[in-house]
Amino acid sequence: MTSNTEPGSTDETQQPSSSTEPKNKAKPFLIGVSIVAAVALAASVWFGIGWKDAAADRATAETRDSALTGAQQAVLNMTTLDSANLDQSFDTILTSVTGDDMNKFIEDMRSSFTEDQRDLTAKTTSEVLSGTLTEFSEDEGTARALVVVATTTTRDGYQPSRQRLVMELGMQDVDGTWKASQATPIGDPVPLNPVAGTVDANAAADPNATADPNTDPNATVAPADPGATEGAAPGTPSGP
Numbered sequence: 001m002t003s004n005t006e007p008g009s010t011d012e013t014q015q016p017s018s019s020t021e022p023k024n025k026a027k028p029f030l031i032g033v034s035i036v037a038a039v040a041l042a043a044s045v046w047f048g049i050g051w052k053d054a055a056a057d058r059a060t061a062e063t064r065d066s067a068l069t070g071a072q073q074a075v076l077n078m079t080t081l082d083s084a085n086l087d088q089s090f091d092t093i094l095t096s097v098t099g100d101d102m103n104k105f106i107e108d109m110r111s112s113f114t115e116d117q118r119d120l121t122a123k124t125t126s127e128v129l130s131g132t133l134t135e136f137s138e139d140e141g142t143a144r145a146l147v148v149v150a151t152t153t154t155r156d157g158y159q160p161s162r163q164r165l166v167m168e169l170g171m172q173d174v175d176g177t178w179k180a181s182q183a184t185p186i187g188d189p190v191p192l193n194p195v196a197g198t199v200d201a202n203a204a205a206d207p208n209a210t211a212d213p214n215t216d217p218n219a220t221v222a223p224a225d226p227g228a229t230e231g232a233a234p235g236t237p238s239g240p
Helices: 018-078 083-094 100-112
Strands: 122-137 142-155 161-174 177-185
Touching: 018 083, 018 122, 018 142, 018 161, 018 177, 083 100, 083 122, 100 177, 122 161
Parallel strands: none
Antiparallel strands: 122 142, 142 161, 161 177
């Protein structure tokens, strides 16, 4: 049986059409490009959301820091007084408080000082020892804070007096500035001055000193009574 196909001729039924080759090669390329584009889009969305969240967290942290800084500054202003310049001292306090109640309280304190008190040449300064926020609401613009300060009061003719104070404050965001809407002392002031009669741990021991068997190492030294008569024991009230 002879074939009708002549030598050198091409059988169209056995050879693929040349027009389908570019299309088949382009299909995998287009699929790859689509996958890459989809991954890039997903990555951009993911990292975009992450960046947005990080920016929001950073803004919240900065707002918290501002609230705490405002609380610390308010306590510093409230515990810094100069009897020779009381009006200036109270004007400074008013810059860090807000609300009718706080403003009235500060003004009442200002007017309560007599002329004699203004002439005492007494000054009180303070420094922040620590501070923290106990409550914070960025949406409401409110916070509560605890601030610990050390105050130093000086007066002519007297030794400086140091105390530790703890203040609790309610804070309010007023046009971007945090101010105290409440201020309450917590506990009593703690003296930071050395206590009379305490042993200096750095003092050298006297090798020739003998121990007093009647001395109670746990006994405290009673402060002198300024109303006692001469010769009376410290802390003993004078009487007829």
